[in-house]
Structure formats: C-alpha cells, structure tokens
Amino acid sequence: MARPVPDPVRPGQESVWDYPRPPRVERIAKRAQIDFGGIRIVDTDDVVRVLETSHPPVYYLPIAAFGDALTLGQGASFCEFKGGARYFDVHGGGGALAERAAWNYPHPMPGYEVLADRVAVYAAPMDRCILAGETVQPQPGGFYGGWVTSDLAGPFKGVPGSMGW
Template structure:
C-alpha cells in the first residue's frame, strides 16, 4: 500500500510522518496526569515518549508513579524493536478496573533500555489522560497506544485502511 499523503502541518505542530522507523525515544518535558474511577492515579513529569513513523507518540511513565494502581494483567505481545511486552490491569477509584490497559517492556531490546521500569497506558479506558494541560485522544482503532494531541498532524496509523502503512 502506498504511503498516504501527510496532513498539512500548522504552526506549532509536528507531523507523525517525520518520525523515524525504527522508533526514537526522547525525554518529554510536559507533565502527565491520569484520572481513572474518579481518582487521579498518576501525576508525574518524569516522562519519555517513543516516536514512530505514522503513529502519535506513546508516552512511558515510571512504574512507581502509579503507586498501587497497577497489577499484572493477562497476556503478552512482542515489538520487533522494543522486545517482549507484558500487560497490566489498571485500578482506579471506586473499584474501577481496566484490564490490559497498560504495558511495559521489562527487558527492552538494545537502544530502548530507558523503557525498563516504565509503563505506557491506553488513553481510551481512562477517565482522562492529560498531557501538559491538554486532554489527549486515544490513537484511532483501539490497537495502538499513542496519544493524539493538538500539536500533531496525521493521518495516524489505526484509521480504517491503514493496516499496510
């Protein structure tokens, strides 16, 4: 399938089509806050993001920032770049549980060591995921875990017809 035509980039935006493959990991300076079950379960400025062609960034936060909001979930997956992933169930206030709503790479492949002891979260099941004061939208399609913000230009992997990108 041919690469899609990137959306126009407005001032203050970056295009996901300028992101590299293999992905790049970089420090993120914006604070992340996550609310679930009516409770703030994460509030941290210790954030890294992974940038990969056609994807909105995936943000990784320290496991310790979640306190007791994570428990081991079912299943595993594999990324050709980052390695074997394990999943976590996320617990929020009022007994709320989102199964397999977070993941990490306990033994990341070379070049991605900074992801050890960090967790990424799917935005969709959470009440709110806030990045630098902006409430994010989940990456389209429900399979990938990127966070869509107003400073990004797509189109984003996960929309209908993007399987071959």
C-alpha cells in the first residue's frame, strides 16, 4: 500500500510522518496523568515517548508511579524493535478493572533499555489520560497505544485501510 499524503502541519504541530523507523526514544519535559475509576492512578513528570513513523507517540511512565494500580495480566507480544512485551491489568477506584490495558518491555532490545522499568497505557479504557494539561485521544483502531494530542498532524496508523503503512 502506498504511503498516504500527510496532513498539513499547522504552527506548533509535528507530523507523525516525520518520525523515524526504527522508532526513536526520547525523554520529554511534560506531565502525564491518568484517571481511572474516578481516581487519579498516576501523576508524573518522568515521561519517555517512543516516536515511530505514522504513529502518534506512545508514552512510557515509571511502573513505580502507578503504585498498586497495575497487576500482571495475561498474554505477551513481540515488537521487532523493542522486543518481548508483557501486559498489565489496570485497577482504578470503585473496583474498576481494565484487562491488558497497559504493557511494558521488561528486557528491551538494545537502544530501548530505558523502557525496562516503564509502562505504556491504552488511553481508550481509562477515564482520562492527560498530557501537559490536554486530554488525549486514543490512537485509532484499538490495536496501537499512541496518544493523540492537538500538536500532532496525521493521518495516524490505525484508521481503516492503514494496515500496510
């Protein structure tokens, strides 16, 4: 499938089509917060993002920042760049549970070692994921875990017809 035409980039935006492949990992100076089950389960400014062509960034937060909101979930997957992933169930207030709503790479491939003690969370099952004060939108399609914010220009992998991007 041919690469789609990138959306126009407005002032203050970056295009996901300028992101590299293989992905790049970078620390950012932004606060990330996640609310689930009516409570805040994480609030940290220790944030790392992974940038990959056609994807909104995936944000990795310290596992320790989640306190008791994570338990090891079922299943595993493999990324050709980052390595083997394990999944976590996310627990919130009032007994809220989102199975396999977070993941990490406990033994990442070379170049991605900073991800070992960090976890990423799918935005869709949470009440709210907030980055630098902005409520994020989940990456389209439900399979990928990027967070869409107003400073991004797409189109984003995950929309119908994007399998071959």
